[in-house]
Amino acid sequence: MDTSGSWDEDEDEEFEFSRNYFLAKELASSAKKSKHKLTDIDVVDEQELREAASRIQPKHEDEIALLLDSYKTMYPEWLLALRCGFGLLMYGFGSKKTLIEDFASTALTEYPVVVINGYLQSINLKQAMIALAEVLWDQMKTKRRVSYRELPKSQLNFQSMDELLTFLDQAEIDDVDFFVCVVIHNIDGPGLRDSEIQQYLARLAACARIRIVATIDHVNAPLFWDKNMAHTQFNWCWYHVPTFAPYKVEGMFYPMILAHGSASQTVKTATIVLLSLTRNAQSVFKVLAEHQLSHPDEGMPISDLYSVCRERFLVSSQVTLNSHLTEFKDHELVKIKKHSDGQDCLHIPLTSEALQKVVLEIN
Incomplete structure (x- = not known):
């Protein structure tokens, strides 16, 4: 049987395909490339963009409401899982904030609830744990623990997270x-992605009198936890509860890609961070702000800040001041720049107008 004809046809087809492939690659490489850049996009003011986004009519509201309502049948199962440890x-997919808050307000009426908003850019986890300690302290006094009734709440003066977690446990x-x-x-x-914070949360979840109800949205979120954290400390029960609801509240604190950062948004962010700090930290920041408003072109030397804060009894040592400054720098509220004489000076990266608004807000 003669098959030479079909063989030649197959070779010709393969050759033609190869020739066309490399010809297309050559033409593509020689084609004129676009000179447009991402920076050429005409971005708008952030406030204007947010207002425009808020006017967009949401879709499928009735269907979303029915879906959220259907999850209520699972509330008894969720409560049983919590009671079992x-x-x-x-x-x-979708914001689960409304769902979880409804579950807490309807099914957990017999239990105290503390809320941590992890979608905020910065969170003071220690303050949240102190609030937890105060709740447990009150319960220890009311549940017939006579020995605790005579002790004032001022005894809850924890110096470290380890002391707090020991008390909670x-x-x-x-x-x-x-x-x-x-x-x-x-x-x-973003405020909880640090590995150390996740370790603290895992230890908190392992406390006998604490139960965690949490939501995740990032596909790589489970990578935060090793096997011990996920299965022993957090002891997760996973529930797939897509709501398809818009992330209105969660997205409020994220900068928009197609918008300029507005001054009002900068003031808002700085104020949120400062209000999450202690009164002393806020007072130290105000000392620095006062100096910058009166000397806009000069930074404030660290030694001068320490002297003023010491005179006003805001700090007792350089170590205390350094801890405040570290917190400011972590949240990008303060930057260090070199003065002409070589010494380190502190500078708040805000305009005078924005800084005045921030000081007014925290007052």
Whole structure:
């Protein structure tokens, strides 16, 4: 049987395909490339863009409401999981903030609830844990623990996170079914992505009287936790609860890609961060702000800031001041620049108008 003809045809087809492929590559490489750049996009003011976005009519509201309502049948199961010592981790497309808050307000009426908004850019986790400690302290006094009634709440003067976690783990309460529920919106949020913070949250979840109800939205969020954290400390029960609801609140604190950063947004962000800090830290920041407003072209030497703060009894040592400055620098509220004489000076990266608004807000 003669097959030479078909063989030649196959070779010709393969050769023609190869020739066309390399010819196309050659033409593509020689084609004129666009000179347009991403920076050429005509971006608008952030406030204007947010106002325009707020006027967009949401779609499928009735269907979303029905979907959220259908999850209410799962509330008894979620409550049972919490009472059995599990943590709840909710995932799925859409904002789950309304769903979790509804669950807490309807199914957890017999238990104290503390909310942590992980979608904020910066979170003071220690302050949240102090609030938890105060809740447990009150419960220890009301659950017939007579020995605690005589002690004032001012005794809750914890110097470190380890002391706080030890207290939370060893809280003695007679009611065996009692627990405090910690609702964490976006445990994978920007303010909670640090590995050390995740370790603290895992240790918090492992406390006998604490239960965690959290949401995640990032596909890589489970990479935060090793096997021990996920299965032993957090002890997650995973629930797929897509809501398809818009991320209105969660997206409010993220800068928009197609917008200039407005001064009002900068003031808002700085104010949120400062209000999450201690009164002393706010007072130290105001000393620095006063100096910058009166000397806009000069930074404030660290030694001068320490002297003023020491005179006003805001700090007791250089170590205390350094801890405040570290917090300011971590949140990008303060930057260090070299003075003409070589010494380090502190500068707040805000315009005078924006700085005045921030000082007014925290006052």
